[in-house]
Every structure is written in structure tokens, then in C-alpha cells.
Amino acid sequence: MFKLQRPFCLNISHFLRLHPEITSFLLHHMGNSNSKFINSNTLTPSFHKSDSSDTALSNRTEDRDLSTIPPYSDDSYYDERKANFRFQDGRRYHGVKGIASILPNDDREMDRLSEEHYMVKLAFDGNIQAPVKDLLKQGATVLSAGCGPGVWMLDCAHDYPESNFLGIDISPVFPISIKPKNTEFMLGNIVEGLPFSDNTFDFVFARLLYGFLTDDDWNLAIKEYIRVTKPGGYIELVECDSRPYRCGPRFKRIMTQGCRAMEARLLKPYIGPKLSGMLEEAGLIKINSNFSSIPINWGGPLGDIGKSVFCETMKSLKPWLTKVIDMSPDIYDTEIQEAIKEAGEFKAYFNMYYAFGQKSIEA
Numbered sequence: 001m002f003k004l005q006r007p008f009c010l011n012i013s014h015f016l017r018l019h020p021e022i023t024s025f026l027l028h029h030m031g032n033s034n035s036k037f038i039n040s041n042t043l044t045p046s047f048h049k050s051d052s053s054d055t056a057l058s059n060r061t062e063d064r065d066l067s068t069i070p071p072y073s074d075d076s077y078y079d080e081r082k083a084n085f086r087f088q089d090g091r092r093y094h095g096v097k098g099i100a101s102i103l104p105n106d107d108r109e110m111d112r113l114s115e116e117h118y119m120v121k122l123a124f125d126g127n128i129q130a131p132v133k134d135l136l137k138q139g140a141t142v143l144s145a146g147c148g149p150g151v152w153m154l155d156c157a158h159d160y161p162e163s164n165f166l167g168i169d170i171s172p173v174f175p176i177s178i179k180p181k182n183t184e185f186m187l188g189n190i191v192e193g194l195p196f197s198d199n200t201f202d203f204v205f206a207r208l209l210y211g212f213l214t215d216d217d218w219n220l221a222i223k224e225y226i227r228v229t230k231p232g233g234y235i236e237l238v239e240c241d242s243r244p245y246r247c248g249p250r251f252k253r254i255m256t257q258g259c260r261a262m263e264a265r266l267l268k269p270y271i272g273p274k275l276s277g278m279l280e281e282a283g284l285i286k287i288n289s290n291f292s293s294i295p296i297n298w299g300g301p302l303g304d305i306g307k308s309v310f311c312e313t314m315k316s317l318k319p320w321l322t323k324v325i326d327m328s329p330d331i332y333d334t335e336i337q338e339a340i341k342e343a344g345e346f347k348a349y350f351n352m353y354y355a356f357g358q359k360s361i362e363a
């Protein structure tokens, strides 16, 4: 069961006052395919925007008393932080049982995620693809599931000051005290069940969880996203397809080794193109999916940031990957450097996908 930690309690109470639908649960429990793609005839990506109508429903409930939030202590918060970390080869990882940890959760990884955020924003020409922008301008309740350092949320909170954003993550890597007043963050594990009552959020956003969720986890997570979304609300997922295109032999070899190792852990490195089918199967309507190609080490600003994110991702994966594929750290570094050079020569790219769908009003 989710336990509120002191700093989150203090900061979250204001947020919860604004959102009694979230409070009520905590108190009781403690497509279409229009793609931005690179084809072999063009060097620059092209993008065709979705034409979905820009609407979603909001449904607020009455205010509730917060005085019964359970007591807490600073010490338990810090003890828990320590207890939930483990260290390997100079990198810090979460220590939550049952969740894969092929990626670290230290400051360097948070920097990588910030850069990746701007890469995805550039690739899709914005932060949100679902038709919720009008609603966000008026004021909506948004969940970012697996928010990480919360860069997407912070960006959106600035763009939509009338809306309120709540981020949840298994690791306390998000801002705790210095953050926009329309944001809050809390610890929680998506696959153990989101600590919110049914029909709480107008919009649920979850991005780049492919390094953490197994097949079964994905099904659970999508069910949970749908449960906590209001009828008429939207869910948007953004994930990579880790299959590189137009790459040379070295780039292909290291990616194939990495993806096989992920699959051996029941993770889904190629989930991007499957997102829309998963949302459809889970019962969402008005599904829309699209992808954007991300050049690696060629192709202008997106190619530059694509190279940097790729290099940093491979560094983040290094402690885990070198072990599972039995490669020495020095050889690994050389392979990555050569793969990057080769990617520029061959004009290699990956595809990043989004998919969104609406929870039926009758649900």
C-alpha cells in the first residue's frame, strides 16, 4: 500500500485540496497513422499533424477535509530513500523489488532524461499529442506515471498554468520543494496499483517505461491508467522502437545484443509500434498513433541531440549490459564510439512512437 512521505505530505496537501477526488482515495487507503519519418529519399524528417478534435471531459467533485492524513516523520523519509537504492559500478539504482533496473536513477541519469525530454519534444514538435490542449488551458487534472525527474511535467505546468499535474515514480528523483505551484510528486509503483480512486484524472501521460515494465506489467499499467482516467479523458503513451534502421554492422550488433538481453528479462524494447494495438485491446476509443524518426549523429539539431541521448543511454546501460553480454568495459566503450561514427556514415535512425486513446464516456 502506498505510504505518504513527509515532504510529499506537506507539499501535496495544497494540491490535494484542489483535487478532492485524489484525496478521497488517499484518505481511505493510504488509429490513424500520420508519421514523422525519415524515408530513404529524404534527409530531413517530415511531420503530419493529427487532425483529432481538441476536446476531453472534465468532471470535478466537491472539496473534502484533509485533516486525517496519517502522521509521518522526516527520518522515515530519508531512511526509505537510502533503503531503496543500490549501487553498482559507480551508478545508483532503485532497489524496488519486482521492477527491472537496467537503468540507473542517479543525477547523471536524470540529466540524460532531461535531454531525452527535449529530444522527444523536438521530434514530435511539442509535449502532448492527445487532443486535450483546450481542456488543459481551461484547467484539468493530469497524471504523469513514471515521471522520473518530472521535466515533462515542469514544461507542461508552465504551458498550462490553469491545470494541475501530479507525478508518481518508484524513485524519489523528482523535485521536492522547488517546483511550480501547480505540480506535485509522490512515490508509488504503477504495477502495484495506482493510489488513486477510479475516474480521477482528465489526462494520464506515461513515457519511456520500456526499460522497466515486463509484458504482464504493461497490461496491469494500462488497466490502471484507464481505471484512474475520467470517462471521456485521454491516455497518452510514448515509447521507443529500439530497432535501428539503416545502420551498419557494429551499430546493429550492439543494439541486437542489448535488445536480446532486455527481452531475456521479459522487457519490451520494440514496444513503440505496438502501443496503439494495446490501447485498443484495452478498450480505449479514438486511438491515434504516430512516430517520428530520430537520426543518430546526422540530420541537424535532432541528429545532434539523438547522438548525445544515444551515447548517454549506452553509458547508463553499461554496468548492466557489459555484465549480461560479457563484454569488457573498455571494449564496450570502443564499440559504442565506433557504432556512433558508423551511425553518422550510414544515416541510421530510430523511431519514437506515441499513441493515445480516449476512455469511453459510457465506461
Ligand SMILES: C[S@@+](CC[C@H](N)C(=O)[O-])C[C@H]1O[C@@H](n2cnc3c(N)ncnc32)[C@H](O)[C@@H]1O
Residues within 6 Å of the ligand: 094, 099, 105, 113, 114, 117, 145, 146, 147, 148, 149, 150, 151, 152, 168, 169, 170, 171, 173, 188, 189, 190, 191, 192, 206, 207, 208, 209, 211, 212, 213
Ligand atoms: C526512463 S524514465 C522516464 C521518465 C519520464 N517519464 C520521462 O519521460 O522523462 C522511467 C521512469 O519510470 C519510473 N518507473 C519505472 N517503473 C515504475 C513503476 N512500476 N512505477 C512507477 N514508476 C516507475 C522509473 O523510476 C523512472 O524514473
